[in-house]
Amino acid sequence: MDKNILSLFQLCDSNFPTGAFSHSFGLESYIQDNLVTDQETFYRWLQVYLHEQLVYTDGLACSLVYEALSIEDFERIWELDRLLTVQNLPRETREGTQMIGSRMLKLAQTLFGFPILSKYNEEIRKKHSFGHPSIVFTMVAHGLGVSKTNAILYYLYSSISSMVQNGVRAIPLGQTGGQMIIHRFVSDLTKAVEKILLLGEEDFGIVSPGLELSQMKHERVNIRIFMS
Amino acid sequence: MGDWTGELSLDLENRNGKTVAGNVFFQGAFKVMRPIYHDDSGQVCYYLLNPGGGYLDGDRYRMKISAGEDSKVTLTTQSATKVYKTPKDHVYQESEILLKKGSYLEYLPDPLIAYENAHYKQKNVVRMESGSTFLYTDILTPGWSPSGEKFSYDTIQLKTEIYLDGKLGVFDHIKLSPEDNSVEGLGFMEGFTHLGSLMAVSEETDNQLLDELYDKIYSEQANIKFGLSKLAIPGLSIRVLANSTQIIERIFNDCHKIISRKLNHATPRSLRKY
Numbered sequence: 001m002d003k004n005i006l007s008l009f010q011l012c013d014s015n016f017p018t019g020a021f022s023h024s025f026g027l028e029s030y031i032q033d034n035l036v037t038d039q040e041t042f043y044r045w046l047q048v049y050l051h052e053q054l055v056y057t058d059g060l061a062c063s064l065v066y067e068a069l070s071i072e073d074f075e076r077i078w079e080l081d082r083l084l085t086v087q088n089l090p091r092e093t094r095e096g097t098q099m100i101g102s103r104m105l106k107l108a109q110t111l112f113g114f115p116i117l118s119k120y121n122e123e124i125r126k127k128h129s130f131g132h133p134s135i136v137f138t139m140v141a142h143g144l145g146v147s148k149t150n151a152i153l154y155y156l157y158s159s160i161s162s163m164v165q166n167g168v169r170a171i172p173l174g175q176t177g178g179q180m181i182i183h184r185f186v187s188d189l190t191k192a193v194e195k196i197l198l199l200g201e202e203d204f205g206i207v208s209p210g211l212e213l214s215q216m217k218h219e220r221v222n223i224r225i226f227m228s
Numbered sequence: 229m230g231d232w233t234g235e236l237s238l239d240l241e242n243r244n245g246k247t248v249a250g251n252v253f254f255q256g257a258f259k260v261m262r263p264i265y266h267d268d269s270g271q272v273c274y275y276l277l278n279p280g281g282g283y284l285d286g287d288r289y290r291m292k293i294s295a296g297e298d299s300k301v302t303l304t305t306q307s308a309t310k311v312y313k314t315p316k317d318h319v320y321q322e323s324e325i326l327l328k329k330g331s332y333l334e335y336l337p338d339p340l341i342a343y344e345n346a347h348y349k350q351k352n353v354v355r356m357e358s359g360s361t362f363l364y365t366d367i368l369t370p371g372w373s374p375s376g377e378k379f380s381y382d383t384i385q386l387k388t389e390i391y392l393d394g395k396l397g398v399f400d401h402i403k404l405s406p407e408d409n410s411v412e413g414l415g416f417m418e419g420f421t422h423l424g425s426l427m428a429v430s431e432e433t434d435n436q437l438l439d440e441l442y443d444k445i446y447s448e449q450a451n452i453k454f455g456l457s458k459l460a461i462p463g464l465s466i467r468v469l470a471n472s473t474q475i476i477e478r479i480f481n482d483c484h485k486i487i488s489r490k491l492n493h494a495t496p497r498s499l500r501k502y
Contacts, residue, residue: 035414048415056401087399089465091458205401210418213467216455220442 004144008151011108011137012158018104018133020162023096024170024226025049026214027163031170032221039177042167043184046160050185050192052208054159057084058134059196060204062155065138066148074119078129081120085130087205090215096228101131108136114143153193160185170225233287234258238274241296242331246270250296258289261306266497271300271332273499282310283348286317292324295331295360300492304499308338310371311346314382318347325352327360332492334363336484336499339422339473342381343371349383354390354429361430361491362390363484367476368404368423378421379406390429390461397461398427418453420469424476426483429463430491437490438464444482450475 010016027045030036036045061084068076088094102124109117116139123129134155141151161182168178218228234257239250247270254260261275276291283289295301311319327333342348356362366386370379383405390398402425404411411417438456445454445468452475456466466483470476481498488496 030414044414048413052415082396083399086396086460087401089398089400089457089459089467090455094460205399206403207401208415209402209423209467209469210415210453213418213453213455213469216457216467219457 004146005150007112008141008144008146008154010111011104011140012154012161014158014162014165016104017107018100020100020133021166022226023093023100023228024166024218025093025096025163025228026090026211026218027167028170028224028226029214029217029221036167036171038171039173039181042171042173043181046163046167046181046185047188048208048211049163050156050160050188051195052206053211054156055192055196056199056203056206057087058132058159059152059156059192060199061132061134062138062152063148063196063199064201064204065135066142066151069116069139069142074116077120077135078123081123081129081132081135083204084132084134087207089207090212090219090228092219092228093215097132098130101133101136104133104136105131108140112140112143114139116143149193149197152196153189156189156192160189166226231288232256232290234278234289236260236276236290237292239294239296240272240299240301242270242298242300247272247299247301257287258291269300269494271302271492271494273302273304275304275306276337277306278309282312283319283321284312285314285319287319289319289321291322293333294326295328295333297328298330299328299333300331301333302496302499303333303335303337305337309340311340311342311348311381313343313345314347315345318349318383320349320351322351323353325354325362327354327356327362329357329359332361334484334488334492336363336365336480339367339369339477340384341369341371342384344375344380345382346371346384347382348385350386352386352388354388355394356390356392356429358393359431361428361432363426363428363487363491364388365424365426365480365484367473367480368402369473370421379404379411381406388427390427392429392461398429398459398463398465400425400427400465418469420453420471422470422473422476424466424468424470424480426466426480427459427463428465428487428491429459429461431462432491433458433462433464437487440486440490441466441483444486445479448475448479452479454479
């Protein structure tokens, strides 16, 4: 089991080449508007990003996809893939997420070779599905026998840690500052997972208007270091 | 849910260039006024109204609209939708809108005002055939509260699903619960009080239309925050945060003109109701 968790950690590493380092998910707009300027404001921004956006989208999707995998309800997974994509109204963020998802899928296929990954790839190739990192991640976690709770927790951890790396570069913050944020996020992540376990499909996709709007705004920013 | 406080169903069709109702049905606290033709384009305009003047505890409303091939329809309300306090049960409204090939339907309701302790849920399901055009706006405003807090309502929850040829193409879920989350602040309402959303779905959406809308909203002088983007299906969405209904209405009126000229090939008349 430890071996399997270790295998999943590889996907959580912010060096895992999915291209996530090119996407700020609206953070860059806040930095340019001088709303995120230091460790404290970045921490608050990340909290909203986690508790008000990721929880209702990627995080809840991990939970729902995991359940669908357990009963081999693949149609349900393709449905969630569509839902995740079409609820993401900002084009840049939607396309960016799709790119991250398909890169993660290719790598995961090479590394793990679970049949479900090829099935997902086939759906995407036929343009029936779009590709989303939270779905690929959950497929790998499920395939490795990692529990649902841990699958959600590690996914959220990997999202937050890669966002922290982006913040460190863009704000900029010192490496120690970045690590302090990740350390502070341990309890936030646990809380987020507890919340997700109480949510159902009817809660899916609740948006944070401000975050969403900044993700849209980013599409019109000329000087930028991130693709989204 | 069997007992509807108000029900409305309206089937519209194009008869020799004029859009007319093939079937009109309403009962309870939901009504539609007689059709109005603002010009000779054949586009019909219906004003929906709630004779009770507002939504009360536990009210349930249902609306079904269908726009037949090549029909042109404007749907609006006669005044703002007011949701009063709902101590026992939330207010629920569901709408189903069907658009056949070549039809143009715009649904432009007045703002939703949620008063103190109001809990409101809404679900819109739009089913489009390719070649049809749909435009939708909504404006959410906090009602006045005796305690003077900005956000005194309990919950406003709006779900919108747009299907194109049977496939889900847009899913939007807004849920504002001032008590559960710090709605006012960073990432959420960003210190603003009013939220406006606009969605347009049409095969004719292009970058030029987005640029034109962007430039128009960008020229707005009032303190606002906005974003616009292309949907996963041909179409666009706009979000506006502002501090008054009038500002969002002014912006959406301008957008309506631009979108209507491009997607309906017509300059819309003002829907002013007073």
